[in-house]
Structure formats: C-alpha cells, structure tokens
Amino acid sequence: MLTEEAFHLFVGETGMARIIRRAAQLEKLDKNGDVRNQGGIDIPTVQRTINYWFSYCLDLFGGEISNNAAGYFAAGLKGRFKEEERYQDHLALEDIYQLPVVENGRLTTREVPMRNAMNEVLRDEYIKDCERALRKWNAILEEEGSERRLTLPSRRFHRHQGLYADFCFDPEGNLIDRATFEAKADQWLLGPEDKRYLDSIMKPVREPGKFANWIARSPTGSPRPATGSRASPSTTNT
Numbered sequence: 001m002l003t004e005e006a007f008h009l010f011v012g013e014t015g016m017a018r019i020i021r022r023a024a025q026l027e028k029l030d031k032n033g034d035v036r037n038q039g040g041i042d043i044p045t046v047q048r049t050i051n052y053w054f055s056y057c058l059d060l061f062g063g064e065i066s067n068n069a070a071g072y073f074a075a076g077l078k079g080r081f082k083e084e085e086r087y088q089d090h091l092a093l094e095d096i097y098q099l100p101v102v103e104n105g106r107l108t109t110r111e112v113p114m115r116n117a118m119n120e121v122l123r124d125e126y127i128k129d130c131e132r133a134l135r136k137w138n139a140i141l142e143e144e145g146s147e148r149r150l151t152l153p154s155r156r157f158h159r160h161q162g163l164y165a166d167f168c169f170d171p172e173g174n175l176i177d178r179a180t181f182e183a184k185a186d187q188w189l190l191g192p193e194d195k196r197y198l199d200s201i202m203k204p205v206r207e208p209g210k211f212a213n214w215i216a217r218s219p220t221g222s223p224r225p226a227t228g229s230r231a232s233p234s235t236t237n238t
Contacts, residue, residue: 013133015215020046020137022216024144039201039213043141043148045194050150051171052190054130055158061126062119063162064099070115078118081125097121100156102167107175127155158189 019041026040027033035042062069072078073092080087089095097117101110114121130152138149154173156164168181171188185191205212 013136014218016046016133017137017140018216018218019214020150021140021144022214024141024146024148025216026213027146028144036197041198041201041214043146043150045190045198047150048188048190048194050134051153051158051188054152056160057126058123058155059159059161061123064101064120065112065116065163066119067116069118070113073115073118080118080121092118099163101163102175105175123155127152153188 020043023035023040023043023046026035026038027042030038069078083090092114095114097112097114097120099110099112099117099120100107102108103110112120134150134152141148141150151171153171154169156167156169156173157171158169159165168176168178170176170181170184186193201212201214203212211217
C-alpha cells in the first residue's frame, strides 16, 4: 500500500508540474498572455486551487491543541515525523510549542505543552513538504521565463476545523472581517466560474501520442508503478 500511495502522490505532483509548464508556455504564445484563450489552465486558477485544497488538507490533522493527541502520543500510538531520527527526548514532557492564537480580536502567541500540540507539529511537516513541491513548480515557471510564482496560503486561511475556524484571514494570515473575506473569496478560492471553465476544457484525447492542450507532454512518458508493486483491485484477477 505504501508503494501505491507514493505512486499516487508522484503522479499528482508531476501532473501539476505539467499543467504549470503548459500554462507558462501558453501565456507566451497568446499575444495578450491569456492562457484561457488558448485553452489552458492559467496560473491564477492554479493558485486558487492550491489555496482551496491546501486549506482543507490542513483541517485533516485535527485541532491545534488536542488532549487526544497528547494521549495518543503518551500511549505510543502517535509520533512526530521521523521521531527516532530527529528527536532524543521521546517523552516530550517539558517542551513548549509557540502557537499563534486569536485573543481579544488580535493575533497573539500562546505557549502549549508539546504533547498537546502534536497535531500542529505534524501539520508543520506537511507544510514543509508542500513548500518543497512549490519550489519545484516555481522552478518550472522560472525555466519557462515566467515571472509568476505560486505560494502557499497561511495555515490560518480558509480553515473549517480548529482554533482558526471561527475567524477569517487573508492568504497572508492577517485577521480580517467576514465581509472582507466574502468580497474577495473569488480572488482567493476556486469559484463557480472557475469550475465551469475547467469543466468546459475537460475533453477526451484518445489518439496515441496526443495530449489535451492544457497539459505539457510528459518528459519521461507515462509513469509506471515500481516493479513488484501490487496491482490495483481493478486489474487483479479474481
């Protein structure tokens, strides 16, 4: 299963890289720099997609301050990323996590016992891995001569779980009122117009060697699972 999931992540990351490369190419081809006019997926749409799904993924790690996380860590059921390699103290009884929180209408910092902040520690590692992917994608934009760059929104932006769920923040993590957020939501997040456009260009291309215009050709051909990995259920004989 680990091999299969790693393959899925690889296909997703490299697939996005091909979409981003094609967007930069089409922007150069169009006299007005209009990627959508060329049938591509423009970088602002990619950025709104990142903002949307990244924020939902952060919710999956659980609350920033969690008694359950502390209990699971104490019982040996939950650990930090590369626990044995990176940490000498595997009890985490004395350490403190500095957590930004909203108090009295402004951001401040609260000291949280490390065990209670284990969800946030793991969220930190996920964010680092996403930053790694964005560095690769931005390198493609630079290689194609584009001045555009993709960024991750703040971990506080567009959250639906945890301490930040009851507040509104802009992508930089600044506390804002709900009216401001709703007025700018279509600039920051995928909206109905984006979805209609994306649906309109999802046309099948079945001719061997041909690709949809919104994705660049794979530099290495179609990726395949590592030799010896299990077949998916749909291809397994029963």
